[in-house]
Amino acid sequence: MPVMRDDVVAWLERCAAVLEENRDYLTQLDAAIGDADHGANMDRGFKAFMAKLPSVADKDIGTILKTLGMTLVATVGGAGGPLYGTFFLQMGVKTANKLMLTPEDWAEALEAGINGVIARGQARPGDKTMVDALLPALEAFKEAIRNSDSFGKALQRMAEAAEQGMKATIPMVARKGRASYLGERSAGHQDPGATSSYLILKAAADTWGHVT
Amino acid sequence: MPVMRDDVVAWLERCAAVLEENRDYLTQLDAAIGDADHGANMDRGFKAFMAKLPSVADKDIGTILKTLGMTLVATVGGAGGPLYGTFFLQMGVKTANKLMLTPEDWAEALEAGINGVIARGQARPGDKTMVDALLPALEAFKEAIRNSDSFGKALQRMAEAAEQGMKATIPMVARKGRASYLGERSAGHQDPGATSSYLILKAAADTWGHVT
């Protein structure tokens, strides 16, 4: 069973809620190795999108995701704006005109989104960024599908890998973004962007858990 | 017979005189396809160097040329400042500690200077720049030396090739610098930078004509 357009809308609504709930947590993480605004940034961005959602909730999945990307680049601010903006924009380009997503559709969209983040931010695995949660999540999802896991199971694997990747950023020394100005002192703290990425992917797994 | 340090000083003094004499001419050329300041720029730069020359005229050739390069980057302005600054600086680096130049020394120095100009400005042959006078001049000098011409003869060949290269810029469409903003309208006018390059190399040929 594929993920339907309305399931995508539900996912994004969940993202907004989760990012609002975790606003202070993300801010705290960003206080340790940044400028303490990641929580506010993500909350503001998704709230701005929630205001737009009614006007696109009946469109195709690509349009919804592109709108999200365009909204985020204009409202999130900081490093995350262009990066998350690109992420969702590229997902939207890949899913243009679709009203449902097969597991392959989701893998391709996620891959396109991550490629966009990497192209813009030039982060590599181990640089202590959102990429350290996103890439393992993508790989885990693709592997689960190769192993004939159900869509729902594969999404779970994806969320678990995102969580692992997020935690794996703790010992890393940041090589991108504000945290990199701290050098060695950035080690020992979980990366805020990897955390928000995890939350977003977890929200997908939780929202779509019912699909087989 | 090599070119001696004092011959180099004489050359640069001649450059200053020639650039002053041709100030209006260069300005006119730059009025047709630029902002009408190349004559003033080159004159100002070499006058500034003339003021410094007494303090370095007894040093090695490399020091004199490096000082010229550093002076030009700080006084010529516009596109020519960094380019001529790099040109003479790289010549100076190549001739460090030398008190005389063999033909091979001159070819190497000229090549280093031109490589510097190309590295900084990224101009290619045919882009309608100083490179269109400098490169053919270098090739002609090297070929004359390969043909066992005397130093003085090779310098003449160099100056002739520079003149040809300068004139060859007339029909070219500019692809670098201010003139490139004019597109096709830049054709039919001789490039100011190629002209000042020619004058500088001609001054060398004229000053060192007596060496064999």
Next chain:
Amino acid sequence: VERRELNPALDPLVAAPWARCAPRMNPQAPPALPCLDEGTLERVRLTLFDLIATARPLMEDLHQFTEGSGLAIALFDPAACVLDVLGDAGIVRAAEAVGLRPGVYWSEGHVGTNAFALALLERTPVQVVGAEHFVALYHDWVTTAAPIYGLDGQPLGAIGVMAPVERAQPDTLGMVMAAARAIENQLQAAENLQESHQYLAELQAILEAIDQVVMVLNTRGEIVRLNRTAARVLGLDPSGILGRPLSSHIQLPPALQNALMDPQVHLETEAALLIDGAPLEGWLTLHAVAEGRHHLGCVLTFRRSEQIHRMVARL
């Protein structure tokens, strides 16, 4: 300026637009503010996403370092359509009320003389102060803008600032000029990086596709690059050997050792390599690597005699 009369002391850059506007517009009337519908604006912003994503962080920084001083900072497309606005809340609201909103066109024909349209038209940074704006509504404002050019010299848009006329300053002009330059340079850097990555990817794929020993050496004879075949045939550990001199493991015949440094080297010959003393016979080539006129090193290829025999056997 009163009654549509031009102040003769007016900046010539501003006088010309006035001459253009006067026949067509009533300076006292509120300007026609042509505005794109939501959908079209979204499509325009989608097309210009890269510009928006690049400009936005810089605009946020411009705001950060002038915060509270009364600026609205805006990004425009090449037709002077507003793409994005941010800045001090009160000023942004007031500017929005007079048309500084995403989707609105600030073309001269609709809004009268203003820095945003003028910068794009004249292809230069420009500031228009108070009564220099043709339309009376903008006499309380100063607009400042600089055009942004793309990699081929085509206009990508403009970055501009709007502020109350009392706040008119010369450094705003320097600021937008430098901001446009920063955006252009960042776009150029990103383009160059992408090109760099593509060449490297081709380079690496070619190396792995070739079943001969292929190595790239720099001018100091150190190994800069080698393919799998080279590592295997010559018994080299890729992670260990990069940056080390070829000669630390492999002896070339003396004549060839000199050839390594020749900026014009272009030779092919039978040769025996000594690998930790043991000879390996085959066909060796050396070709200089030059970046324009700059000698970078050389490419060494080698095919074992044995391998050649095997290739024949395969056919």
Next chain:
Amino acid sequence: VERRELNPALDPLVAAPWARCAPRMNPQAPPALPCLDEGTLERVRLTLFDLIATARPLMEDLHQFTEGSGLAIALFDPAACVLDVLGDAGIVRAAEAVGLRPGVYWSEGHVGTNAFALALLERTPVQVVGAEHFVALYHDWVTTAAPIYGLDGQPLGAIGVMAPVERAQPDTLGMVMAAARAIENQLQAAENLQESHQYLAELQAILEAIDQVVMVLNTRGEIVRLNRTAARVLGLDPSGILGRPLSSHIQLPPALQNALMDPQVHLETEAALLIDGAPLEGWLTLHAVAEGRHHLGCVLTFRRSEQIHRMVARL
């Protein structure tokens, strides 16, 4: 600020330097202006030539767009040593008289609180206005500066502006911040370009060194690159064939035609190419070219059976 008392409303960024200066310096006394001798300054400027050559045109443009408004614009090394100054003649002269001259160090310990040293110390753009300068001599001035960082995040220097205190404006801070960004981005673009050129030079040298047919195709099957051997053996005109589909001249066996588009392709096989109908037999390989996760195309190599025989005969 009077009598070395700190105004409690003072910007905390400025208060800390005051606390540092107060024990060591007399604010009423003219500052010690440590200055490099001509020779050492020249050596410093030589080492930082690239920064100076990159910054200077931008500084000239900043001057051009603020001309006559009363600015002196200066470039500093990472130790706050003045490298270069330009601007409105009268202001430049006056600033020179109080120490804004190449070779003079504006370190806090010598000159007291000032934007040039502070920007480098705090690693952020900053403006110091009038009496915020510790030393009384600078109470008539406003200094504004932003640090410039190099490719590895190391400080390269700073760009700053000095003006009469009456002329203090917020946008000067935005201006120097954007100018520093423009310089950094230009240095990055130049570095990326150089790297790009080096990879291309290696790539081209490797292609010419290989005596097999080597071609690079993009994902549309068009020929992006080919070596001399490919042109010769396959009868292709390099200037004509670039960008054209391989299939316009050469037919691959159908199974292989599909393989061209496979992002994971990695095969070697005997094959017969049809060149304008005539078959050419040999050994063909296909390897995908990927830039990270991005499929760019593939590398095709080919060696004629005939050629292999010849190679053996040569040994």
